[in-house]
Amino acid sequence: MSHPLEITNLVKRFGGLTATDDVSFHIEQGQSVGLIGPNGAGKTTIFSQIMGELRQNSGTIRLYGEDIGDLSTPARIRRGVSRTYQVPRPFGDMSVVENIRVGLMPDSIWKMITQGPDRDREIELALSVGFSENDLNRRPDELSMGDLRKLEMARTMATGPSVMLLDEVFAGLTKGEISQIGELIQQMRRDGMTFLIVSHDLGALEPLIDRAIAINYGSKIAEGAYADVISDPNVRSSYLGVA
Amino acid sequence: MGLRWYHFAMWAGFIALMYAMPELVSKGTLRTFIFANFLAVFAISWDVLSGRTGYISFGHPFLIGIGAYTTAILTKRFDVAIEISIPIAVVVTMIASTLFILPALRIRGSYFALVTLAFMELIYQLVQVIRPDLTGGTRGMSGIQTLTRGAVNGYYMSLSLMLAVAISMWLLMRTRVGTALSAIGMSEDSVLGSGLSTTRLKLFAFLTGAFVAGLGGAFYVHYLGSIAPRALFDINFVFTIIVAALIGGSSTIIGPMVGAFFLTYLLEYLRPYLPGAERYFIYGGIALLLYMYQPKGIYHIVMQAWERFKPGKSA
Amino acid sequence: MTQIIIQGLLLSGLYALIAMGFTLIFSIGRVLNLAYGAYLLIGGYVYFYFAQMMGMPKLVGVLLAVIVGAAMGLAKYRMIVKPLKGDHVAIEISTLILAIVLQSGVILAFGDSSKILLPIIPGVERLAGATIPYSNLLAAIVSWAILISLYFFVNKTHTGRAMQAVSMDAKGAAISGIDSDRINMITWGISGALGALAGVFFASYTQLTPSMWVAPLIISVAIVIVGGIGSIIGTLIVAHIIGFMEIIVTAMIAPELRGVFTMVLIIGVLVIRPQGLFGREEL
Numbered sequence: 001m002s003h004p005l006e007i008t009n010l011v012k013r014f015g016g017l018t019a020t021d022d023v024s025f026h027i028e029q030g031q032s033v034g035l036i037g038p039n040g041a042g043k044t045t046i047f048s049q050i051m052g053e054l055r056q057n058s059g060t061i062r063l064y065g066e067d068i069g070d071l072s073t074p075a076r077i078r079r080g081v082s083r084t085y086q087v088p089r090p091f092g093d094m095s096v097v098e099n100i101r102v103g104l105m106p107d108s109i110w111k112m113i114t115q116g117p118d119r120d121r122e123i124e125l126a127l128s129v130g131f132s133e134n135d136l137n138r139r140p141d142e143l144s145m146g147d148l149r150k151l152e153m154a155r156t157m158a159t160g161p162s163v164m165l166l167d168e169v170f171a172g173l174t175k176g177e178i179s180q181i182g183e184l185i186q187q188m189r190r191d192g193m194t195f196l197i198v199s200h201d202l203g204a205l206e207p208l209i210d211r212a213i214a215i216n217y218g219s220k221i222a223e224g225a226y227a228d229v230i231s232d233p234n235v236r237s238s239y240l241g242v243a
Numbered sequence: 244m245g246l247r248w249y250h251f252a253m254w255a256g257f258i259a260l261m262y263a264m265p266e267l268v269s270k271g272t273l274r275t276f277i278f279a280n281f282l283a284v285f286a287i288s289w290d291v292l293s294g295r296t297g298y299i300s301f302g303h304p305f306l307i308g309i310g311a312y313t314t315a316i317l318t319k320r321f322d323v324a325i326e327i328s329i330p331i332a333v334v335v336t337m338i339a340s341t342l343f344i345l346p347a348l349r350i351r352g353s354y355f356a357l358v359t360l361a362f363m364e365l366i367y368q369l370v371q372v373i374r375p376d377l378t379g380g381t382r383g384m385s386g387i388q389t390l391t392r393g394a395v396n397g398y399y400m401s402l403s404l405m406l407a408v409a410i411s412m413w414l415l416m417r418t419r420v421g422t423a424l425s426a427i428g429m430s431e432d433s434v435l436g437s438g439l440s441t442t443r444l445k446l447f448a449f450l451t452g453a454f455v456a457g458l459g460g461a462f463y464v465h466y467l468g469s470i471a472p473r474a475l476f477d478i479n480f481v482f483t484i485i486v487a488a489l490i491g492g493s494s495t496i497i498g499p500m501v502g503a504f505f506l507t508y509l510l511e512y513l514r515p516y517l518p519g520a521e522r523y524f525i526y527g528g529i530a531l532l533l534y535m536y537q538p539k540g541i542y543h544i545v546m547q548a549w550e551r552f553k554p555g556k557s558a
Numbered sequence: 559m560t561q562i563i564i565q566g567l568l569l570s571g572l573y574a575l576i577a578m579g580f581t582l583i584f585s586i587g588r589v590l591n592l593a594y595g596a597y598l599l600i601g602g603y604v605y606f607y608f609a610q611m612m613g614m615p616k617l618v619g620v621l622l623a624v625i626v627g628a629a630m631g632l633a634k635y636r637m638i639v640k641p642l643k644g645d646h647v648a649i650e651i652s653t654l655i656l657a658i659v660l661q662s663g664v665i666l667a668f669g670d671s672s673k674i675l676l677p678i679i680p681g682v683e684r685l686a687g688a689t690i691p692y693s694n695l696l697a698a699i700v701s702w703a704i705l706i707s708l709y710f711f712v713n714k715t716h717t718g719r720a721m722q723a724v725s726m727d728a729k730g731a732a733i734s735g736i737d738s739d740r741i742n743m744i745t746w747g748i749s750g751a752l753g754a755l756a757g758v759f760f761a762s763y764t765q766l767t768p769s770m771w772v773a774p775l776i777i778s779v780a781i782v783i784v785g786g787i788g789s790i791i792g793t794l795i796v797a798h799i800i801g802f803m804e805i806i807v808t809a810m811i812a813p814e815l816r817g818v819f820t821m822v823l824i825i826g827v828l829v830i831r832p833q834g835l836f837g838r839e840e841l
């Protein structure tokens with residue numbers, strides 16, 4: 001039985017800096033895993049390698065058993081993995097529905113031309129992440145940080161993933177927005193989505209995950225149940241002054 | 244494609260007005276209109292390639308020139324029929340545009356703009372030294388077969404070309420591919436993150452832009468009957484094309500058309516006062532002010548007013 | 559052979575000077591300032607106006623050119639670059655428009671025809687069969703002097719190091735209390751002054767025409783990028799590669815092909831090694 005996501009001995013160097021240092025882990029079907037670590041630990045770098053935006057120096061990345069380490073980003077997305085960005089990157093001159101439209105597009109220029117957009121699906125996705133009817137034609141510069149993160153979620157969901165990587169989903173959000181997005185993730189977990197979630201807000205993260213992985217200076221320092229990971233002496237010292 | 248009645252009404256009204264133009268204005272004005280039509284074609288082409296994707300080409304005359312030189316050489320030196328040489332010119336231009344894609348895969352922003360400028364400078368140097376017996380060297384070529392005689396016919400020809408290009412690009416860019424190209428200009432990473440091959444999209448933009456540029460260049464040289472490298476591969480020409488696209492309104496089709504007519508008119512209006520290249524002083528000054536005031540162009544200013552009383556306010 | 563070496567050194571020195579003002583802006587703002595070419599143009603014409611038409615002392619002419627260049631740099635930063643807040647596309651396009659406006663302004667004021675600048679120092683020196691005009695020699699000496707002082711300014715003075723800090727990380731620099739606006743002003747001013755000075759020398763090397771700015775602009779941008787952004791040494795090396803290549807092509811292959819080789823080198827390096835030959839690995 002192959003896992004949705006399995007990473008083995010992943011290494012990424014930036015010049016002299018080893019940003020990912022021999023990291024291995026896997027996620028089981030329908031599981032939600034938290035990826036924690038202090039600033040600069042290398043969390044985002046792992047996401048970028050899974051998505052193929054950065055090329056690993058060595059190690060393998062498997063999606064449902066298939067080695068995707070050499071595929072292009074769109075090819076990986078077609079196989080069912082998708083991510084959100086720590087800093088939302090919406091299409092600035094497009095409305096909420098148009099942003100989602102890009103996520104829904106097939107990777108075929110011919111189909112883009114000959115088939116019109118699926119407006120019902122666009123609206124359905126927008127509403128499912130918590131936008132209201134009035135928000136549909138808003139532009140990113142009129143949206144709050146919470147709305148931008150919702151938009152990022154919707155566009156990511158539009159690619160039809162079965163494994164989602166969420167980078168700092170709660171950063172910059174109000175309490176209300178945090179619980180709204182938390183609820184959305186819970187809903188998707190019930191529907192069988194597999195998650196890897198990065199968050200500095202451990203309180204908000206805890207109820208959303210089945211277990212946690214901690215990294216520091218690019219290496220995995222702990223893995224297991226959230227409570228065990230968070231009380232691990234190595235993890236505690238890596239967070240010293242932060243938590 | 245979400246076409247509405249007022250789209251048809253506006254196009255029909257515009258087309259009717261444009262075809263009636265020879266009855267309404269003098270021959271001299273008509274010649275101005277001919278240039279505006281060609282400029283609109285070039286500006287639309289630039290906008291498809293650069294305006295949407297954000298890969299700013301400062302070397303657009305490179306593409307136009309390849310189309311123009313190909314058909315000029317084929318017809319004049321090898322007696323190829325125009326009906327054959329123009330399609331060949333378009334294909335050659337599209338092939339040449341793939342030279343642009345190479346840098347566009349690796350570099351972004353300012354670097355790309357620079358490479359395209361270098362491409363234009365390179366071809367300017369090349370046509371003068373490589374096989375001047377074919378290209379006419381520094382002096383260029385004259386006596387190239389023309390498609391039309393007289394201002395009125397020239398006008399109808401340029402207008403038909405411009406309308407064909409404008410309407411087909413308008414329809415194409417209304418589809419999702421237009422949205423995707425604009426998305427590249429806003430955030431290329433997110434387009435990739437949406438599972439779309441940006442390489443393929445950029446290639447599509449370049450080929451489409453080159454198709455229009457090659458077509459426009461070929462028709463233009465068969466309208467003028469001559470070609471001069473200094474006037475063609477000229478920074479002033481680059482400037483005129485880009486400003487037409489931007490002043491009118493980038494990422495639209497109407498915008499570059501409006502910009503082309505606005506600028507051609509301005510240039511013509513200034514002629515009695517400033518006969519030579521110094522016209523660009525005022526022309527550029529106005530362009531700079533307009534651009535700094537509203538980078539999205541005249542189209543955007545008008546659209547904001549239009550939004551207020553649009554028929555059937557639904558979408 | 560000696561001829562080639564001497565000519566090569568002279569031309570390379572000139573190119574290095576032209577590129578230097580550009581590298582300052584490019585490394586700080588990462589913007590392609592197309593109007594940089596216009597500094598050369600304005601510098602050349604200001605010198606021509608005061609020193610040749612008004613008959614002022616040549617040194618005064620050079621000084622005025624430098625002052626006008628610096629003022630232009632400052633004005634451009636204030637009026638165009640700053641309001642556009644780092645929007646690269648908008649800055650590139652508006653500096654292109656500005657360059658065209660200035661070019662046509664020059665045509666308006668001085669006409670379309672080319673002008674010959676009288677050499678700053680008349681006379682030639684003969685050395686091993688090579689003829690060296692004094693003003694070309696002066697240009698090379700001045701550019702070396704400026705390069706060396708710039709190198710020390712950027713690396714050794716407080717302001718220079720602040721400039722480096724802003725170029726590497728504007729936010730970080732702001733946190734450590736550097737007034738990046740002031741640093742930007744200084745940089746744009748110096749860049750304008752250097753451009754205008756280079757324009758005086760460049761115009762006396764070739765001739766003064768309203769379109770004389772395009773080729774040196776492309777060459778200087780290329781030198782900066784090929785040399786690696788922010789690397790003064792890299793700029794220097796590449797200026798010599800291009801300078802010597804042009805002289806060798808002119809002398810040994812064909813003078814008409816001079817520009818072709820330069821453009822091919824630029825395109826080639828940008829496509830194959832976009833971070834430049836000696837630069838930091840990032841874009």
Ligand SMILES: Nc1ncnc2c1ncn2[C@@H]1O[C@H](COP(=O)(O)OP(=O)(O)OP(=O)(O)O)[C@@H](O)[C@H]1O
Nearest residue numbers: 014017019037038039040041042043044045046086
């Ligand atoms: N493109 C890059 N080039 C060089 N170094 C990089 C690059 N991207 C990241 N780094 C470095 O790699 C390390 C890991 O960065 P990464 O962004 O993965 O950390 P992170 O855990 O996501 O941090 P944060 O919590 O701040 O988001 C950092 O030291 C960072 O400076």
Ligand SMILES: [Mg+2]
Nearest residue numbers: 043044045086
């Ligand atoms: Mg991160």
